[in-house]
Each structure stands twice: as C-alpha cells, then as structure tokens.
Amino acid sequence: MRTDASRNRSRILEAARExxxxxGPDVTMRAIARRSGVGVATLYRHFPTREALIAAAFEQELAHCDRLTEEALADPDPWRALRVVVDQAVSGHHGKRGFPPDFPDTGARERILGNVTELVRRAQEAGALRADFMTADLALLVQASDSAASPAAARRLVAYLxxxxxxxxxxxxxxxxxxxxxxxFG
Known part of the structure; x- marks a missing residue:
C-alpha cells in the first residue's frame, strides 16, 4: 500500500473509532469520511462495506479481548480469572459505546464468547460464582458501568457487582x- 493510502486508511480508522x-455505530459513512479528511469514495475504496469498516475499527479491541480471555483460561484460580477479565473489559470499555449490535461475525468474537462462557462455568464449578449467573450478566455489568462518571467510579461499581x-x-x-x-442472550 502506498504511503498516502496507508495514511488515509489510518485516518479513517481513527475517525471511525472516535x-x-x-x-455509537449508527454514525454515517459520510461523517466518518468528513472527520478523517478524506472523500467518501476514498473511504469506500478502503472499506467497501460498513461491516468491513466496523470490523477493522474494532479489530484491536477484539484482539485484546481475545488475548485477555485466552490468558485468563490459563489461570488456575477461576474466580480470579473471571474477575480480571471483567475488570479489564470494563476498564477498556468505559466511555465508549462498545461493539455495535450488528458486529460482523468473526472467529475472534466466537472464541471470546466461548472463553468467557468457559470461565463462568469453571468459576461456578469451583463454587466461587453463583449458580444462577449467566454469561449474559456480564453484558449487564458492562452496560451498568457505562453510567459511572469516571473510569475509577466504573471500577468501583464493578467491584461491588x-x-x-x-x-x-x-x-x-x-x-x-x-x-x-x-x-x-436470554
């Protein structure tokens, strides 16, 4: 990729993330192009579909979540592993609108959900996590932490939860x- 094309792609992704x-994910492609300082045609040359742009914009966050859940599975203490994943997820999510509901289906997404479900199962099996807890309850926790005034307040709320x-x-x-x-879920 030429230097200017690479620079345009980076600017588009930065604008899209912001x-x-x-x-939230309903921002228009035109607004993203305007914010990044490129034309709409340039944006579509790099990202021919909205789904392609969304996937690329959230690729880093998804890769981080994937690594985080993989590392947590290696922890011999399932309660600590689950708490670390939750704490890190909330810390990285606070102040953002999160993944869009129509996030493109990727292998990483499925691995993350599978890993989190396994962490929940292990913590329940160890007797540390309540039996009526569901993986979807983590989504409630992340959504609740969004209402906190600051990242520190979100972490405190998560600790209580x-x-x-x-x-x-x-x-x-x-x-x-x-x-x-x-x-x-549900």
Whole structure:
C-alpha cells in the first residue's frame, strides 16, 4: 500500500473509532469520511462495506479481548480469572459505546464468547460464582458501568457487582434479554 493510502486508511480508522465511541455505530459513512479528511469514495475504496469498516475499527479491541480471555483460561484460580477479565473489559470499555449490535461475525468474537462462557462455568464449578449467573450478566455489568462518571467510579461499581456474583449471596431476579458482542442472550 502506498504511503498516502496507508495514511488515509489510518485516518479513517481513527475517525471511525472516535465517532463510534462518541455516538455509537449508527454514525454515517459520510461523517466518518468528513472527520478523517478524506472523500467518501476514498473511504469506500478502503472499506467497501460498513461491516468491513466496523470490523477493522474494532479489530484491536477484539484482539485484546481475545488475548485477555485466552490468558485468563490459563489461570488456575477461576474466580480470579473471571474477575480480571471483567475488570479489564470494563476498564477498556468505559466511555465508549462498545461493539455495535450488528458486529460482523468473526472467529475472534466466537472464541471470546466461548472463553468467557468457559470461565463462568469453571468459576461456578469451583463454587466461587453463583449458580444462577449467566454469561449474559456480564453484558449487564458492562452496560451498568457505562453510567459511572469516571473510569475509577466504573471500577468501583464493578467491584461491588462482582461481590454480588459470589456464590455466597441471595438469588437474583429472572434474567432479561441482553446483547454481548452482537449476540443476543436470554
């Protein structure tokens, strides 16, 4: 790729990430092109579809989540592993609008969800995580942390919520449908 083309691609991705984080995934391609300082045709040359742009814009976050969950599976303490994943996910997510509900299907997304489900299963099997906890409850936790005023407040809220996930607490109300990485649960 030529230097100017590479620079344009980087500017488009940076603008897309900023606008997705600020306003969500419904931002127009025209707004992304305008923010990046390129024409709409240039944007479409690099990313022929909206899905291609979304996948590329969130590629780094998805790769980080993939590595994080893979490393957590190697931890012999399933409760600590799950807490680390949750803490890191919330820290990286605060102030952003997150993955769009129509996030393109990728192998990384499926691995992450499989890894998180396995972490939940292990923590429950170890007796550390309440039996009525569902993987989708993590989406609720991330969504709740978005309302916090700062990253520090979000981490404190998550610490409180993680305590409530302990197997030594009272039963929860019935689960509700939620979305995590574009997958509907519940």
């Amino acid at each position: 606008l997705f984080a600020a306003t 993680l305590q409530s996930f302990s197997a030594r607490t009272a039963p929860l109300p019935a689960p509700v449908p939620v979305s995590l990485l574009g997958v509907e």
